[in-house]
Amino acid sequence: xxxxxxxxxxxxxxxxxxxxxxxxxxxxxxxxxxxxxxxxxxxxxxxxxxxxxxxxxxxxxxxxxxxxxxxxxxxxxxxxxxxxxxxxxxxxxxxxxxxxxxxxxxxxxxxxxxxxxxxxxxxxxxxxxxxxxxxxxxxxxxxxxxxxxxxxxxxxxxxxxxxxxxxxxxxxxxxxxxxxxxxxxxxxxxxxxxxxxxxxxxxxxxxxxxxxxxxxxxxxxxxxxxxxxxxxxxxxx
Ligand code: ADP
Ligand code: UDP
Numbered sequence: 001x002x003x004x005x006x007x008x009x010x011x012x013x014x015x016x017x018x019x020x021x022x023x024x025x026x027x028x029x030x031x032x033x034x035x036x037x038x039x040x041x042x043x044x045x046x047x048x049x050x051x052x053x054x055x056x057x058x059x060x061x062x063x064x065x066x067x068x069x070x071x072x073x074x075x076x077x078x079x080x081x082x083x084x085x086x087x088x089x090x091x092x093x094x095x096x097x098x099x100x101x102x103x104x105x106x107x108x109x110x111x112x113x114x115x116x117x118x119x120x121x122x123x124x125x126x127x128x129x130x131x132x133x134x135x136x137x138x139x140x141x142x143x144x145x146x147x148x149x150x151x152x153x154x155x156x157x158x159x160x161x162x163x164x165x166x167x168x169x170x171x172x173x174x175x176x177x178x179x180x181x182x183x184x185x186x187x188x189x190x191x192x193x194x195x196x197x198x199x200x201x202x203x204x205x206x207x208x209x210x211x212x213x214x215x216x217x218x219x220x221x222x223x224x225x226x227x228x229x230x231x232x233x234x235x236x237x
Contacts, residue, residue: 001025001080011037011125012050012196017083024083025074028054032196034215036128041214046222048076049236050194053225055079056234057162057193064161066154068189069181076237084181084190087143090121090129091155094175095163098199098212104131110206116159118152123179150187151180158189166200169231171209174199195225 002019009015011033016025028047033040051073058070071080094101097111101119120137121129137143143151155178166173176198179191191197195210202209208216209224226236 001074011040013192018080022083023071024081026051026079026081026192028077028079028192032211032214032221034211036125039215043214043222046225049222049225049229050192050196051077051079052234052236053194053229054192056229056232058189060165061158061161061189061193064157066157066161066189067186069183069191081190082183082188084183084188086123086179086181086190087147087151087187088123089132089137089142089151089179090123091151091178091180092119092121092175093117093155093159094119095159096172096174096199096201098174100131116156118155121177147180147182147187151178154178154180154187154189158193162193165232166228167203169228170203171228171231172201172203172206174201174210195228200228 003025004017007015007017012029012031014027014029018025028051030042030047031040032043032046055073058068061068069081069084071082073079093116094113095116096113097107098109102109120132122132123129134148137148138145158178163173178189180187181190198210199212200209209228213221213224229236
């Protein structure tokens with residue numbers, strides 16, 4: 001597989017074309033951002049930890065019957081994926097309150113949500129990724145109705161699989177964000193699943209093991225991501 005030109009550089013990953021027009025390379029950088037890119041730092045080893053973490057989770061999701069864009073890990077910081085036409089929406093499921101829902105609704109952190117709740121956000125950095133509803137999605141044509149249903153169903157299926165997986169490592173999956181795209185007219189899971197895009201707490205102490213350590217300046221960010229990986233049985237390079 002030959003790497004060609006850079007297609008896109010996001011806040012944490014860069015995307016490259018290859019000699020196969022249906023295949024892209026995702027390069028996981030050490031850049032870590034929060035607050036819509038207002039706080040940015042380079043964290044040593046984060047790119048390689050997230051690349052390997054993502055490869056493991058995507059494998060677990062595939063094994064559970066959830067189609068993903070992931071093809072294979074190439075090296076420490078790169079993976080090969082199917083090129084998708086991304087839907088410009090973020091799908092968030094919350095099992096426990098934290099983050100923006102607490103600020104928005106004036107709710108304390110740490111409340112169990114039964115049933116878990118679901119939110120759509122528009123992927124738009126300039127607007128700070130505003131929350132949108134299904135009427136907005138339909139009226140503005142961001143996704144077709146059947147694709148919206150599929151994204152919701154797949155996001156909840158991921159919840160069933162990953163809540164169990166993290167529970168086996170004595171962790172609570174508090175919330176997470178997924179992105180989907182179209183591949184040959186099918187909605188499949190794209191982007192990444194790493195502690196950059198979810199919240200994970202130790203089940204007993206509720207210690208934060210995710211990007212909130214960076215957002216809140218708690219330190220030990222990459223060490224916490226590695227701890228999560230070790231609890232899942234990942235042996236980092
Ligand atoms: P952001 O764009 O939010 O700053 P990243 O730094 O993670 O995020 O950049 C990765 C970009 O690549 C995102 O815009 C994401 O939607 C896009 N992407 C992820 N997977 C694929 C894929 N399989 N095909 C095309 N684009 C993808
Ligand atoms: N999230 C993300 N990218 C975003 C926004 C949110 O990965 O652009 C993740 C975030 O890490 C958390 C979940 O989605 O696991 C819900 O985020 P929330 O809406 O609470 O926003 P935050 O407090 O992180 O700004």
